[in-house]
Amino acid sequence: MSAPVVDIWGSISPEPRAATPPAPEPHEEWPLNGGTAWVYYSPLNRRQLVRPVILSDGFSSGTSELDKLWHGLEENGDFRFISELHATGRDVIILGYNDRTVPIKDNADTAIDCIRRALAERVGRSKLVVGGFSMGGLVTRYALTKMEQDPTLPDHETGIHLSYDSPHHGAWLPVSLQAFVHFAADHWSEEPLVGESLRLFSGLLNSPAAKQMARWYISKADDTPAAAPERVAFLKELEELGSWPRSVRRIAVANGVDTGSGNGVKADATAVRGDGQTLTDTWLKTQAQGDQVVARLQKKSGEPLLVTTSGLPEIDGAPGGLFTLPLPDGSDPGSFGLAGLLMTFLRNTVDKDVIRTSCFIPSVSAVAAGDIADQKALYKPIAPDDSELDAFVCASRNEPHTTMTEELGAWIVNEIVATG
Structure with missing residues (x-):
């Protein structure tokens, strides 16, 4: 079996994705x-x-x-x-x-x-x-x-x-997903098949451009989510x-x-859970307000790591462009679905009820009309004068x-x- 292939625009799959047909020759x-x-x-x-x-x-x-x-x-x-x-x-x-x-x-x-x-x-x-x-x-x-x-x-x-x-x-990538990717990369980056994808995705999360765009960022699983220094510096320069x-x-x-109508993803819901040869009762939740445990991460025979957040809005279900991860077969696991695929590649069984995707670019961010850290701004109708x-x-x-x-x-x- 070939190594999985992953990119933020494209796919993660047990097989390399089909080649894109050539575009017309430019003039x-x-x-x-x-x-x-x-x-x-x-x-x-x-x-x-x-x-x-x-x-x-x-x-x-x-x-x-x-x-x-x-x-x-x-x-x-x-x-x-x-x-x-x-x-x-x-x-x-x-x-x-x-x-x-x-x-x-x-x-x-x-x-x-x-x-x-x-x-x-x-x-x-x-x-x-x-x-x-x-x-x-x-x-x-x-x-x-x-x-x-x-x-x-x-x-x-x-x-x-x-x-x-x-x-x-700013863009949103669930803190629970960021934490799982970092956790998995720390433990299985040399694993056959999935290790290459883990290294690549972890590298993308930690790249300068990603840090500048992400409203909340963590560099390791137990970090406190915040704007990366690179984002703070970029916004100051701009x-x-x-x-x-x-x-x-x-x-x-x-x-x-x-x-102001959300995408239907409920807050504080278990988005994906895996258990098997390498993980024990590992799960990720959708983002809620207040103090929340957003992920439980446990390597088999290891100690559990609880990932917590405080003061974030219910942003996974907010109005906005959805995180996409289209596969060569036409399916699209989305953000949390990515975690489910990685869990599967790590030889675990994933619960069937997976909340696959989440908001990626809130509408208020795309049209520069409000702070995506503000729960009310995320979910209120957008008026022309807001932008x-x-x-x-x-x-x-x-x-x-x-x-x-x-x-x-x-x-x-x-x-x-x-x-x-």
Whole structure:
């Protein structure tokens, strides 16, 4: 049996995931400092860069896979985003990075390099549209903000900044899941089959970019959850730059609802429990308010470790984009389902009633409309005046993070066209 494969965007499975079909050959490929961009000209523009739209990749392991990004935008949802932009005369530039786990500002420098190249290649004076998906929205937000404040950088000449389910106010990965991954990696990182996946996922959790995005982080199973020092420093740097680009129209979409209606995950419920050859009565719970034991972790013949939290909101069930982990067979175990798979690979039996997924990017974070540490803010309807943005739209249901839908994609295209 092959080693399991895991990435934050993709899969964990006993078999390597099927290769993504190649995307259409780009009209141009731009080598950048720290990344690569693929350029797809609109058929209306005769192989000239006239109205550029730069779309940044998000967080995952290693180097961006632009084939996957193209398919995610064009073929894996119910809206052909690239084709629809092309039909309006927009040229699409998809931007990837050599390492998606490095500090956000490092990849922001790559985004700046891409913006400069687009300005140099552009025919005419149409303003750029710049944005991204998930972390890509933060990367480009930082890039544009820096370009406005750094006198050594050119004018970004951008009319719109867009973000697609980006964690402007932080992302959520259950503390119980973080604790289990660290616990398992400490004990079984050299285990055949599952050890590689444990090392990779633990490394992703501990990467600079993940620490900057996560609202609550723990570096080991018995840590107290808090914002990582890397996040505190990043937010301070962003605020010192001005927090947001000021000379652009700021728009965003969320894969969660704006009504305050949660996703149905109950607080303080046992999400997954495993027992068998390597674990004894090990379980993870969904997040509740107040003082809570969120996980019981016990190696066979070892002492139990109780993981506790205090003062966190009921965020697993909050409105927002759902944590996704699609497998090659089409299934999606989600966040807590990942723990169940790891328990199984470690030769344990997992209880059948698994709460598989949870909120990943709360709606209030995606549209910059409230503190995700605030229980009331998480679950109240979002009004336009609540947001730091100029315009936003939320999905009509809580759906998987960064899902490209006609509802959200068409709204973005209409906003771009209306702005000129």
